[in-house]
Amino acid sequence: MKKEDIDVKLIKHIQEGLPVTKTPYKDIGQALGMSEDEVIQRLKKLLEAGKIRRLAASIAHRKIGINANAMCVWKVPKERVDEVGVIMAGFEEVTHCYERPVYSDWEYNVFTMIHGYTDAECEAVIQAIKEKTGLNDYVVLYSEKEFKKVGVRI
Amino acid sequence: MILSDTDRKILHRLQSNLPLVSRPFLELSKELDIDEDTIIERIKFMIEKGYVRRLAPIINTQAMGREATLAAIKVPEDRIDEVSAIINEYSGVSHNYLRKGKNKHIPYNMWFTMSAKDDEELHSRLKEIENRTGLTVRSMPTTKKFKIGVRFKIY
Numbered sequence: 001m002k003k004e005d006i007d008v009k010l011i012k013h014i015q016e017g018l019p020v021t022k023t024p025y026k027d028i029g030q031a032l033g034m035s036e037d038e039v040i041q042r043l044k045k046l047l048e049a050g051k052i053r054r055l056a057a058s059i060a061h062r063k064i065g066i067n068a069n070a071m072c073v074w075k076v077p078k079e080r081v082d083e084v085g086v087i088m089a090g091f092e093e094v095t096h097c098y099e100r101p102v103y104s105d106w107e108y109n110v111f112t113m114i115h116g117y118t119d120a121e122c123e124a125v126i127q128a129i130k131e132k133t134g135l136n137d138y139v140v141l142y143s144e145k146e147f148k149k150v151g152v153r154i
Numbered sequence: 155m156i157l158s159d160t161d162r163k164i165l166h167r168l169q170s171n172l173p174l175v176s177r178p179f180l181e182l183s184k185e186l187d188i189d190e191d192t193i194i195e196r197i198k199f200m201i202e203k204g205y206v207r208r209l210a211p212i213i214n215t216q217a218m219g220r221e222a223t224l225a226a227i228k229v230p231e232d233r234i235d236e237v238s239a240i241i242n243e244y245s246g247v248s249h250n251y252l253r254k255g256k257n258k259h260i261p262y263n264m265w266f267t268m269s270a271k272d273d274e275e276l277h278s279r280l281k282e283i284e285n286r287t288g289l290t291v292r293s294m295p296t297t298k299k300f301k302i303g304v305r306f307k308i309y
Contacts, residue, residue, distance in 0.1 A: 017208040020197050022177055022190065040174045043211075047171070051217045053302070057168035057197075058207040064157065064165070071253065071265075081298065089301035099298035100224065105261045106292065111224075140256040141265075147238040147250040148266070 006034075010042055011052070018055075061115060069115050070122040072129075073108035075137035081110060084133050088112050093125045108139060157205065160188055164196050168209065215269045221276045222269035223295040226262035227287070237264065237287050244279055246270050262292060 010032065019027045025043075026036035046052040061069075076084050081099050088110070089097045096113035112129070116122045130136065157165070163186055173181040179197075183190040200206045215222045229237045234252065241250055241264070250266035270276035280291045 011211055011213065015210050015213065017201070017210050018172070020194055020201065020209065022179065022194065024178065025174070025176065036176060044174050046211070049217065050214055052211040053214050054170070054212045055172045055174070055210075056170055056212060057165065057209045058212065059165065059169065060204055060207050063205050085298065085300035094301060096302050097300035098296045099300070100294040100296060103292055139258045139260055141253040141260065142256055143251040144254050145252040147252070148242045148247060149249050
């Protein structure tokens, strides 16, 4: 089996959740027929290579009281995208910040995802972004209904 | 909300990497000054009660060689259930929301993220959704990333 295939096998085995035991890596290794050290080394390499962003908890944010979220899209002049993107990303409540393409009926090129405990907290972040960047053309998209939300699997 | 201060401390720490050592929860117990058995027991509790969706690798789809996009569609009100069901059939769809503009009207109402093993597969799936629904799908793949990292402030 190729190295990549073993990595995929390892990720597939743990993507629904690591065993919550005293020795999770040893337990994973036992299930897959590899040593504890091999599991640790492979995960280290996957993290270093950026193939795994984090080995961490995904939190049900609504359940712990982080009930408000706003996808705020901004119309940013092309030459200001880099400067503005860094400012927006600097806010703790901004969890995602991306540049995306525009279309004839869609001119908002920078997307921010804002999470907060209340709508007012999200609004305050949007106001602060407006003040810090001088941008005024934006739309707040709130979610009316969630049809699907799952973590990315391979 | 039934989480204790201890739970919140654990939850906050768990959003960052689990140590890659033989006894990761023992390592956390030293950092947080909470004993290992308690940490394990509280994590299990928080998973069981649904506060933690999972303790697992967060996969970088693109680095794994996959392609991903955010797509938007304008779906007529009376076809929302039908179209969302079609979109949700695809395993590469990880999020699908009905969204509305708060301060301005926007031309699309259904927004979903889709990943596929490569560009070709991604485009053929989006095309398939267009064919099956008769609606135009606007694909908005990321052209630049400034931040990705859903870590929440835990009070």
